[in-house]
Amino acid sequence: MNRFEASLERAGYGELVVIPQLAIQVSGGEMLVLLGPNGAGKTTALKALVGDVDVGRRALRLDGADLSGTPGWRLAHAGIAFVPDGARCFGTATVHENLRGAFEATHRHADAASRRRLFDRAFDLFPILRQRLDQLAGSMSGGQRQMLAIARALMIQPKVLILDEPTAGLAPKLVEELFEALGRIKTTSGCAIVMAEQNFAAAVSVADHCLVLDEGRPALAGTVEQVRSNEKLRVAYLGL
Amino acid sequence: MTTAVIQAVLLALSMAALYAAVAAGLTLTVGVTRIINFAHGEFVMLGAFLTYWLYTRFGLSPWFGMAASGVALAILSAAVYRGFLARVLKQDEHNQLLATLGLSILILNLAIIAWSPDPRVMQAPPLLPTLNLGGVTVPGNNIAVALVGLILFVAMYAIRNYTRYGTQMRFASDDPTLAAHAGINVDRVFELSFVIGGAAAGVSGGLVALVLYVQPTIGVDLVIRAFAIIALGGLGNIPGALIGSAILALTEGLTSTFVPQGGSWGFGIAFVILLLVLVVRPSGLFGKQAHP
Ligand SMILES: Nc1ncnc2c1ncn2[C@@H]1O[C@H](COP(=O)(O)OP(=O)(O)OP(=O)(O)O)[C@@H](O)[C@H]1O
Ligand SMILES: [Mg+2]
Numbered sequence: 001m002n003r004f005e006a007s008l009e010r011a012g013y014g015e016l017v018v019i020p021q022l023a024i025q026v027s028g029g030e031m032l033v034l035l036g037p038n039g040a041g042k043t044t045a046l047k048a049l050v051g052d053v054d055v056g057r058r059a060l061r062l063d064g065a066d067l068s069g070t071p072g073w074r075l076a077h078a079g080i081a082f083v084p085d086g087a088r089c090f091g092t093a094t095v096h097e098n099l100r101g102a103f104e105a106t107h108r109h110a111d112a113a114s115r116r117r118l119f120d121r122a123f124d125l126f127p128i129l130r131q132r133l134d135q136l137a138g139s140m141s142g143g144q145r146q147m148l149a150i151a152r153a154l155m156i157q158p159k160v161l162i163l164d165e166p167t168a169g170l171a172p173k174l175v176e177e178l179f180e181a182l183g184r185i186k187t188t189s190g191c192a193i194v195m196a197e198q199n200f201a202a203a204v205s206v207a208d209h210c211l212v213l214d215e216g217r218p219a220l221a222g223t224v225e226q227v228r229s230n231e232k233l234r235v236a237y238l239g240l
Numbered sequence: 241m242t243t244a245v246i247q248a249v250l251l252a253l254s255m256a257a258l259y260a261a262v263a264a265g266l267t268l269t270v271g272v273t274r275i276i277n278f279a280h281g282e283f284v285m286l287g288a289f290l291t292y293w294l295y296t297r298f299g300l301s302p303w304f305g306m307a308a309s310g311v312a313l314a315i316l317s318a319a320v321y322r323g324f325l326a327r328v329l330k331q332d333e334h335n336q337l338l339a340t341l342g343l344s345i346l347i348l349n350l351a352i353i354a355w356s357p358d359p360r361v362m363q364a365p366p367l368l369p370t371l372n373l374g375g376v377t378v379p380g381n382n383i384a385v386a387l388v389g390l391i392l393f394v395a396m397y398a399i400r401n402y403t404r405y406g407t408q409m410r411f412a413s414d415d416p417t418l419a420a421h422a423g424i425n426v427d428r429v430f431e432l433s434f435v436i437g438g439a440a441a442g443v444s445g446g447l448v449a450l451v452l453y454v455q456p457t458i459g460v461d462l463v464i465r466a467f468a469i470i471a472l473g474g475l476g477n478i479p480g481a482l483i484g485s486a487i488l489a490l491t492e493g494l495t496s497t498f499v500p501q502g503g504s505w506g507f508g509i510a511f512v513i514l515l516l517v518l519v520v521r522p523s524g525l526f527g528k529q530a531h532p
Contacts, residue, residue, distance in 0.1 A: 076423030
């Protein structure tokens with residue numbers, strides 16, 4: 001069922017507290033989109049979830065299991081995948097090695113059958129990867145690297161997929177394709193998705209819930225419909 | 241004259257394999273963790289002493305000595321990593337340099353106090369029969385060194401490129417944070433690469449005992465060459481280091497053999513070549529930029 005609940009207190013950088021307090025919940029098969037202007041604290045919030053920035057307190061629950069004290073690298077083993085911003089990949093490794101390495105890191109006695117299945121699924125979502133298997137990730141375009149980054153996250157068979165602005169810097173057509181792929185991931189794999197995004201208009205096509213951050217504080221939360229129909233808030237926070 | 245040249249080249253190539261063995265472990269460790277481990281030379285020296293003592297005190301074959309040195313230095317490396325380097329890794333590079341340099345000097349001086357600075361020669365019976373090809377002879381120990389050195393080298397290359405741990409090592413050095421997100425325990429992977437590098441240092445110490453002399457300062461001599469080789473080949477470029485070893489050992493060996501009083505020149509000329517290469521190609525001879 002993949003129910004993911006998290007709460008953060010005092011997330012930031014040393015003395016600087018960017019997120020005083022934040023709680024999020026999302027269920028399998030749903031997407032929560034985290035909105036807000038530049039500097040609102042979206043990246044900080046996501047990084048705090050996976051333990052990449054300082055937090056005063058962090059509570060994580062996945063299907064009732066308490067993951068609050070779990071160190072960053074173990075979260076992947078527990079089924080929480082994080083795709084940071086900037087389409088980061090292991091640049092000196094090939095596409096194939098990027099995917100295979102991620103699979104092997106989280107599957108102890110790797111069975112070839114499930115590896116095959118996950119590879120096929122990645123190629124099904126992003127066909128270009130199949131053609132570029134032997135290309136060095138560092139030499140791919142930004143859009144291709146973003147697809148690889150998402151495909152790599154899927155190799156750990158996540159229950160929760162956390163994405164930081166996956167469409168930043170991509171051409172409109174690619175943005176559409178990527179959201180379409182995320183929609184398929186959401187509905188077919190049953191994983192819960194948390195995604196930071198600046199572009200509300202584009203994100204609503206796949207998102208179910210929405211949380212708007214304003215200077216580190218949750219300013220508005222609800223289903224996508226509720227937020228869309230609340231004109232005053234929409235204008236104030238989303239400029240739509 | 242030609243046999244003399246062939247003879248000198250073959251001996252130089254066996255030295256190249258020894259240098260390559262010393263550089264192999266170092267390039268793995270440096271390539272993965274970015275720790276410039278000056279103490280690698282002292283690890284080699286300790287391996288040489290262990291192999292030497294096991295033979296002279298207990299009559300144990302240097303084959304066994306090499307293996308035992310590999311295991312012993314792997315264990316020491318794990319202790320050094322956990323007790324000391326893991327903490328320093330989180331600090332800036334200057335501190336890391338000073339830390340491993342300090343460790344190197346500490347081990348060196350303890351060795352001088354305990355064992356005196358005098359050189360010793362192992363004088364073990366040759367491990368392999370002497371090769372005799374139309375007047376050119378290569379002593380069996382040089383053949384053994386060349387073989388083991390190459391095996392060690394290929395092993396480092398294979399571990400890094402064809403095993404799941406090797407992939408994790410490359411991920412961890414490419415982008416440690418991203419590697420952690422992929423489920424890799426970066427600290428363990430760094431430790432593993434350090435331990436494997438230490439084991440390689442131990443085994444190459446056994447090779448040193450076979451064909452060179454055993455002396456506390458031998459590690460310093462070798463680690464300087466190893467750094468030169470890594471610079472020639474390009475950081476983290478394992479095949480590049482192999483060719484770097486050959487270049488260094490050949491210039492050194494041929495200079496010593498054919499230039500009057502070349503013995504003292506060889507080392508210097510090898511480094512002139514290194515400096516020239518670095519001026520022309522700062523990322524090494526086989527220079528894709530090592531860390532883009
Ligand atoms: N490494 C850092 N050290 C100190 N302050 C930081 C650091 N990274 C971000 N900040 C600050 O934290 C605040 C929130 O930044 P954050 O990157 O989380 O915003 P964001 O919502 O992701 O913005 P964007 O849409 O531009 O990615 C900003 O004021 C920023 O200056
Ligand atoms: Mg951001």
